[in-house]
Amino acid sequence: MDKVKEYPKGENPFKLFADHLAAVGTGLKYLVKPTRITLKYPEEAMTLPTGYRGMIRLYKDVCIGCTLCAMVCPADAMKMATEEGKKLPMINYGRCVFCGFCVDICPVDALKETGVHDAAFSNRRELVFDPDKFDKDYDELPSGEILIRKVKTRIDEKKGVIHEPDQ
Amino acid sequence: MTSGLEGMLSGTGMEVEVVPVEGELNVGPQHPGSGHMRILVKLNGDIIEDVDLDVGYVHRSVEKLSENRNYIHLIPLVERPAILDSIHMNLGYVMAVEKILGVDVPPRAQYLRSFAAEVNRIASHLYGMGILAVFMGHSTGFMWGFGDREVWVEILQALTGARVTNSYIIPGGVRRDLSPAIKEMTEKGITYMRRKLEDWQKIFINNPNIKARMQGVGVMKREDAIRWGAVGPNLRASGVYYDVRKMEPYAAYDKLDFEVPVYKEGDAYARTLVRIEEIEQSMKMLEQILKEIPEGNILSDRFFRQIPPVRLKKWWEGQRRIVMPGYYASFRPPKGEAVSRVEAGRGELLYYVVSDGSSKPYRLRMITPSYRLIYVFKELAKGCRYADLVTVYGSLDYFPPEADR
Amino acid sequence: MWLSSIAYYFFYPSFFIPVIFPGLIFILIALLFTIWAERKFAAKVQMRFGPFYASKRLGGFLQLVADMIKFAFSEIIVPREVNKTLFILGPILITGFSLVPISVIPISSIPQTGSILSPYYGVFHDTYSSLSLFSAVLTPYSLALAIALTSVVSVLVILTAWVTNNRFAMISGIREGYLSVSYDALITISIIGIALEFHSLDISKIVTAGIPGIIANPLAAIVFLIGMLMGSSRFPFDITEADSELVTGPYTEYSGLLFVMTMAGSYILNFAYSLIFADVFLGGWTPLTGFPGALLTVVKAMIVLLLSVFMRSVYGRYRIDQALRGSWKYVFPAALASVILGLVVGPWIR
Numbered sequence: 001m002d003k004v005k006e007y008p009k010g011e012n013p014f015k016l017f018a019d020h021l022a023a024v025g026t027g028l029k030y031l032v033k034p035t036r037i038t039l040k041y042p043e044e045a046m047t048l049p050t051g052y053r054g055m056i057r058l059y060k061d062v063c064i065g066c067t068l069c070a071m072v073c074p075a076d077a078m079k080m081a082t083e084e085g086k087k088l089p090m091i092n093y094g095r096c097v098f099c100g101f102c103v104d105i106c107p108v109d110a111l112k113e114t115g116v117h118d119a120a121f122s123n124r125r126e127l128v129f130d131p132d133k134f135d136k137d138y139d140e141l142p143s144g145e146i147l148i149r150k151v152k153t154r155i156d157e158k159k160g161v162i163h164e165p166d167q
Numbered sequence: 168m169t170s171g172l173e174g175m176l177s178g179t180g181m182e183v184e185v186v187p188v189e190g191e192l193n194v195g196p197q198h199p200g201s202g203h204m205r206i207l208v209k210l211n212g213d214i215i216e217d218v219d220l221d222v223g224y225v226h227r228s229v230e231k232l233s234e235n236r237n238y239i240h241l242i243p244l245v246e247r248p249a250i251l252d253s254i255h256m257n258l259g260y261v262m263a264v265e266k267i268l269g270v271d272v273p274p275r276a277q278y279l280r281s282f283a284a285e286v287n288r289i290a291s292h293l294y295g296m297g298i299l300a301v302f303m304g305h306s307t308g309f310m311w312g313f314g315d316r317e318v319w320v321e322i323l324q325a326l327t328g329a330r331v332t333n334s335y336i337i338p339g340g341v342r343r344d345l346s347p348a349i350k351e352m353t354e355k356g357i358t359y360m361r362r363k364l365e366d367w368q369k370i371f372i373n374n375p376n377i378k379a380r381m382q383g384v385g386v387m388k389r390e391d392a393i394r395w396g397a398v399g400p401n402l403r404a405s406g407v408y409y410d411v412r413k414m415e416p417y418a419a420y421d422k423l424d425f426e427v428p429v430y431k432e433g434d435a436y437a438r439t440l441v442r443i444e445e446i447e448q449s450m451k452m453l454e455q456i457l458k459e460i461p462e463g464n465i466l467s468d469r470f471f472r473q474i475p476p477v478r479l480k481k482w483w484e485g486q487r488r489i490v491m492p493g494y495y496a497s498f499r500p501p502k503g504e505a506v507s508r509v510e511a512g513r514g515e516l517l518y519y520v521v522s523d524g525s526s527k528p529y530r531l532r533m534i535t536p537s538y539r540l541i542y543v544f545k546e547l548a549k550g551c552r553y554a555d556l557v558t559v560y561g562s563l564d565y566f567p568p569e570a571d572r
Numbered sequence: 573m574w575l576s577s578i579a580y581y582f583f584y585p586s587f588f589i590p591v592i593f594p595g596l597i598f599i600l601i602a603l604l605f606t607i608w609a610e611r612k613f614a615a616k617v618q619m620r621f622g623p624f625y626a627s628k629r630l631g632g633f634l635q636l637v638a639d640m641i642k643f644a645f646s647e648i649i650v651p652r653e654v655n656k657t658l659f660i661l662g663p664i665l666i667t668g669f670s671l672v673p674i675s676v677i678p679i680s681s682i683p684q685t686g687s688i689l690s691p692y693y694g695v696f697h698d699t700y701s702s703l704s705l706f707s708a709v710l711t712p713y714s715l716a717l718a719i720a721l722t723s724v725v726s727v728l729v730i731l732t733a734w735v736t737n738n739r740f741a742m743i744s745g746i747r748e749g750y751l752s753v754s755y756d757a758l759i760t761i762s763i764i765g766i767a768l769e770f771h772s773l774d775i776s777k778i779v780t781a782g783i784p785g786i787i788a789n790p791l792a793a794i795v796f797l798i799g800m801l802m803g804s805s806r807f808p809f810d811i812t813e814a815d816s817e818l819v820t821g822p823y824t825e826y827s828g829l830l831f832v833m834t835m836a837g838s839y840i841l842n843f844a845y846s847l848i849f850a851d852v853f854l855g856g857w858t859p860l861t862g863f864p865g866a867l868l869t870v871v872k873a874m875i876v877l878l879l880s881v882f883m884r885s886v887y888g889r890y891r892i893d894q895a896l897r898g899s900w901k902y903v904f905p906a907a908l909a910s911v912i913l914g915l916v917v918g919p920w921i922r
Contacts, residue, residue, distance in 0.1 A: 004406050004429045007440055009382070013902070016375045023376075026369045027307070027617050027886040034616035037314055051343070051488070053328040071496040074240040099243045099334045104342065105491040107475065113328075153321060157358045160619075161317045192739055200817055213892070304810055304889030310618035376808050376887050379894050553743070554817055554891040 035159040044151045047166050048115040053100040055116045056091065058134040063088055063110040069102035078102055081131060088131035094124060192553075196224055200302055200557045203567040210553060218548040218556070220541055226571040233531040238264055239495050241531065243334050248535060249569035250331050251294050254280075254287040254323075255511035257336045259533075262417060263520040264338050266505035268498075270470075274419070275463040276340035281419040282456045283326060283335055285449040286353075289360070290319040291512030292442045299439065299561030300371060303380050308371045315363055318356045325349050337495070340466035344487035350457055357450045364443070372443065381436040385547045385559040388433060397543045398536045399514025400441040401563055405433035411510040422459070425452050435562035442564075465489060497526040511536055513564050537570035580691060589708040590675045594847070594870050599671070602874065603839050604636040610881040617885040646828035654737050654825075662732035663823075663830045666837035669728060673721040673844040676714050678707035678776050680857045680865035687862030701777045706866055714775045718848055719763055722803070725841055726752035729812065732834070733822035744821035747892050748812045754899045755802035761907040762792040762799065766852055769914035770921060775848075779856035781921055786853040788917060791910035793853045797880075798903055800849065802895070804842035806880045808887035809895055839877075846876035 039046060048054065065087035070078045077095035080087045089102075089111075103111045121127055151163040194206040205221035229248060233241050245260045246253035258280060265272065272280075297312020320330045326349055327335040327342070335342055371377055387397065392405035402409055410427045412420040428444035430437035464471060466489045473492035474483075482488045504521040514536025521530040540563050547559050582588065589595055594602075608623060612631065615622025623632030650656055682689045682696060682704035693704045700712040711717060726748060733745025769789055770778045778785065786793045802809040813821035823834040850856065850872035857865030890898070 004408075004431050006431050007436065019373050019375045022369045023374045023886050024883075026366055027882070030366075030617040031613060031882070031885075034619070036619055036621060037317060038620050049325050051328050051486070052324065066493075068493055068496050072239060072491070074236070074243045097243050097332065098329065099332070100328060100342075101239065101334075101491065101495075104489070105493065105495060107478070107493065109478065109481070155318055155321060155352045155355045155359065157355050158362070160315065160359055160363070161321060190739065192743075198819060300888070304807065305887065306614065307618050307885050308888075310620065314619040370886060374887070376890060380888060380891060552891060552893065557817055 037159075037161045039151070039163055042148065044149045044163065046163070047150050047152050048117070050115075052113065052115050052117070053098050053103075054114050055093070055098075055119060056096075056103060056134075057112050057114055057136070058089060058091075058131060059110045059112070060088060060131055060135045062108050063106075064108055066107060068105050068107065069111065072101045072105045074099060074101065083131060089134070090128065090130050091134060092128045093119075093121075094127040194556070200560075202560070202565075203571075206556070208548075208553070208556065213552050215548055215551050215553060215556060218545050220545055222541060222567065223571055225568045227568075229572045230531055230533065233528060235527060237497050237526050238500070238528060239337070239498075241528070242337065243332065245531070245533065246332065246334065248533075248572045249511070249513070249537070249566055252287060252291045252512045252569075253331060253333050254283045254335060255509050255516060256533075257334065258284060258418070259507050259509035259511075259516050259518045260520070260531075261336045261338050262507040262509065263505040263518040264500065266507065267500045267503045267520060267522050268338060269501075270339050270467050272340055272467055273464045274461050275344075276465045276467075277419040278456055278460040279341045279345065279465060280336060281423065282345070282453065282460075283323065283333070283341070284418065285452050285456070286319050286322055286326075287333075288512045289446050289449050290316045290323070292446050293319070295512070295561075295564035296371075296439065296442060299558075299564075302557040302561040303377065305371065305374075305377060308367075311363070311367065311371075315360065318359060322349065322352050322356055325352060337466075337489075337491070339470045340464070340489065342465075342489050344465055345460070346487065353453055353457060357453060360446070360450060364446070367443070372439070378436065380558055381439065381562065382434060384435045384555045385551065385562060386432070386434045387543070387547060391546070392433065392543075395543050395546060396539050397514075398539050399511075399564075400445065401438055401514070401540065401543065403427065404430045404437035404441045406431045411508050411515050415508060417507075417509065419456070423452050423455050435558050438562045438564075470494060499524060499526050513537060513566065513569070514539065533572065535569045535572060537566045538572075540565050541570055583688060583692075585689070585692060585696060585706055586675075586708045589679070589706070590671070593866070594679065594843075594873075595674060596671065598870075599674075599840055599843060600836075602843065602877075603836055604633070604640065606839055606843075606874075606877055606881055608633050608636045609878055610884060613878075613882050614885040640832065643832045644829050646831075648828040648830055649825075651737065651825055655735055658731070658735040660830065662728065662735055663826065663833040663837065665728045666725060666732065667833045667840065669721070669725050670837045670840035670844060672724075673718045674847065675708035676711060676717045676721065677844075677847050677851060678705040678714060678779075679847070679851070679869045680706040680863070681776065681780075681861050682706050683861045689862055698774070698776060700772075700774055701780065703776055703780065705776050706862075712772075712774045715763060715767060715773045715778070715848075715852070718775075718844075719759060722759075722841065722844055722848075723752070723756045725837070726756075726803070729822055736822060736825050738824055740818040741822045741824050744812050744818045748822065750892060750896055751802060751809070751811060754896055755799045758795055758799035758899060758903055758907050759803070761904075762795040762910055763852075765789060765792045765907070765910040765912075765914035767914075768911065769918045771918065775851050775856070778852055779858060783921060784853060784855035788921065789910055789914055791906055791913055793849075795903055795907045795910055796849060796853065798899070800842070800845040801880055801883065802899070804838050804845060804880070806842065807884045808890050810889045811892050811895055842880060843873065843877055846873040846880070849873070849876050 067080050067087060069089050070080050075095045075097050077092045078089045081090045100113060103113050150166040152166040153161055153163055156162045190210055192208045192210055194201045194208055196203060196205055203225045205224065207219040207221060208215055209217040229244060232244060242257060246256045249256055293312045293316040297309045300308025300312060323333060324330045327333040387405045389406045392402050392407055406429060408427065408429050413427060425448045428441050430441055470492055473494055474490060478490050482490045500522045502522060502524045507518045509516045516536060517534040519532040520528055523529040544563055544565055548556055551559060592598065612622045623635035626632055626638055627634035650659055682693050684690060684693050689706055696710050697704045698710055729748050730745045733741040766785055766789060767773050770781050805812055823831060826834060850869055854872045857869045860868050
């Protein structure tokens with residue numbers, strides 16, 4: 001049984017004034033030396049740690065068509081399609097919750113998690129991946145005009161979360 | 168307004184709808200200070216006479232949906248109501264299913280469950296304090312609450328693979344294991360948080376402005392707290408020593424040494440102080456877990472034997488990740504029912520699972536802590552001034568999607 | 573030849589001060605700068621960047637210009653059951669009346685020769701203090717007139733709240749009514765303390781007395797500062813526009829250009845108060861004269877403005893009854909004490 005505590009009450013006006021000054025002083029301290037944790041997306045893109053549950057990639061030749069992934073999917077996002085007598089999974093990214101159960105349960109490791117979390121599609125039909133599209137890799141960055149720097153996050157004792165460049 | 172004046176004004180285009188001194192305000196869903204629900208406030212001048220909470224705006228019928236899905240499908244579903252506290256929602260459900268299945272959990276998995284639960288508790292309390300700060304106009308508290316929460320969410324991301332929607336705990340154990348990188352991240356995060364909490368004290372907790380807004384507001388006496396059914400830090404701030412982690416220890420809590428802060432006053436300031444001290448106690452628990460965690464398996468032997476050795480070698484010895492055997496895809500627990508209680512970030516969370524032998528549960532009932540706080544909120548708001556409505560709301564840490572499920 | 577006559581009419585103080593500097597055009601740019609500084613200060617304390625992307629080299633200043641343009645082109649929605657004339661007039665009156673006090677505050681003195689303002693030496697000569705003042709309207713009672721004009725704005729805010737015909741605006745108008753009584757009393761009494769100490773109601777005499785008001789009467793400075801924070805709705809007295817309780821307060825139903833005017837009105841009022849503060853308490857334009865003196869006064873006023881805008885990142889918001897109780901219980905006796913202090917110190921300042 002721990003003892004019941006009470007917080008100090010009472011309004012000494014001098015202590016009130018000192019508390020006001022302490023609050024303003026803390027604000028001024030951060031005004032002079034700010035620590036910012038914003039990620040300047042999209043000029044800086046984050047490399048996610050290994051094991052991040054992003055979009056999934058299928059390896060078509062390894063899959064044996066056991067349908068365990070479709071059975072375990074919580075959101076009914078994986079369905080099996082029959083191609084030349086062999087069953088292969090199709091995925092609907094509009095429903096996928098990125099839980100990673102299908103990757104964990106596949107007995108032959110035909111599904112792999114990539115680190116992509118921010119793919120964009122222009123209409124809903126593109127969200128449904130048939131097995132051929134599912135077989136492609138999403139790890140490449142678009143080559144374009146904006147130079148994208150890859151950063152990785154690190155926890156620092158003084159500043160919290162900082163983003164430092166990744167080679 | 169006298170009728171003579173109204174008679175003069177009518178016909179000149181200057182009529183206005185006069186709100187009598189007693190009126191009703193609709194602090195509705197489209198309001199910066201209401202969250203996802205409608206609060207109908209009956210005002211008398213500046214004093215609130217009655218509050219009518221219109222809950223159900225974000226009802227997603229989790230309990231009905233759980234009658235049509237397998238046990239493993241329900242893990243992402245039941246964590247969604249209070250997604251920022253997802254480890255606890257996950258843990259309660261899995262503990263109930265394990266009681267029906269009769270599975271024992273290895274000790275390393277128990278410690279890992281406590282680890283993830285305490286990290287999530289810190290993140291949830293920081294979120295609650297951020298919302299409380301912004302309701303009182305203190306935008307720095309809001310940004311700091313969410314910025315400091317980033318540290319803990321990154322730790323959870325390294326551990327489980329996702330920031331908020333963790334789905335980390337499965338019947339029999341957990342999915343992934345600690346690594347030295349996570350240990351280092353946690354230690355640095357604890358140092359950072361301790362240093363930042365001193366700044367929190369100066370700019371938010373000891374700020375005379377905030378103290379004046381919160382002291383003496385929404386006082387809940389000890390007998391009222393027990394009678395109305397309050398839970399969590401709100402109960403402990405009213406002088407009642409009750410914490411499920413001490414009363415019915417689950418996971419590794421009976422082996423950890425921690426204190427439960429209890430305050431006497433029962434007003435909004437006491438509730439905030441209880442939360443700040445719980446963050447400190449959680450950090451102490453994390454340090455203990457990192458030192459004392461035993462070696463071993465993270466999934467119960469009954470399921471671990473079913474993983475083929477080839478996969479085991481690649482995943483378990485290579486990356487310390489568990490892969491699920493095919494059993495999980497649709498398992499049929501024996502007939503039975505189970506109740507499990509967990510101390511979530513906002514209070515006590517209760518699950519009641521009834522199984523009739525098929526692969527889908529017959530009934531899942533979850534009583535979330537915010538659901539129990541609906542009546543408390545209604546009673547505490549009576550007699551307050553109008554500006555105290557949002558203070559009471561924020562200090563109770565009431566989260567509408569959790570109450571509506 | 574004609575260039576010098578255009579210059580004569582251009583720099584005529586009654587035109588130059590209210591319209592160009594520090595009147596309308598300067599205030600609009602200073603307003604953008606102040607709002608940018610408020611957002612940047614708050615962002616530095618709050619671990620983020622603030623306005624950043626719109627013009628990276630300028631630190632995001634052009635973001636504010638983009639916001640102004642967006643608001644100016646937004647649709648102005650007038651609700652159906654309001655009095656349309658008053659609804660549209662409300663914000664216009666708020667902004668207009670906030671600009672009026674600037675024309676009675678002298679911001680510099682005109683030397684007899686050698687300055688660009690010297691042609692007006694004779695026109696704006698103030699026999700009471702035997703100086704020529706760079707002020708739009710020359711009056712020996714400039715202090716009392718400035719304070720009186722700044723207190724009109726609160727009545728117009730209540731008018732705006734009334735005409736909006738919305739329950740949240742009504743509550744906020746009531747709060748503004750309560751608050752305006754308190755802060756007007758505080759400001760008036762601290763000014764009376766200063767006036768008794770320096771033996772005149774003329775700002776120019778106070779400035780040229782040789783000792784700035786903040787050293788002569790620090791209590792009055794603190795009371796005036798708190799009153800200024802209350803009057804222009806800066807945190808921690810953001811009570812009329814309490815964001816999380818009353819959705820934007822009296823300006824809930826406004827959109828587009830009218831909304832910009834209401835927001836601008838409170839900052840302009842703050843600027844007017846800080847001009848008075850800079851003149852009376854911080855020494856005004858001494859030791860410079862002429863046009864550089866005017867610049868110095870305005871720089872001091874901008875520093876006071878930025879200080880009062882910085883409070884957003886440190887404080888929350890008081891409840892209405894706490895603000896009233898605090899001001900009548902703690903600050904009002906301090907104001908009376910400042911009057912006594914002024915009477916005591918007065919004979920030494922001659």
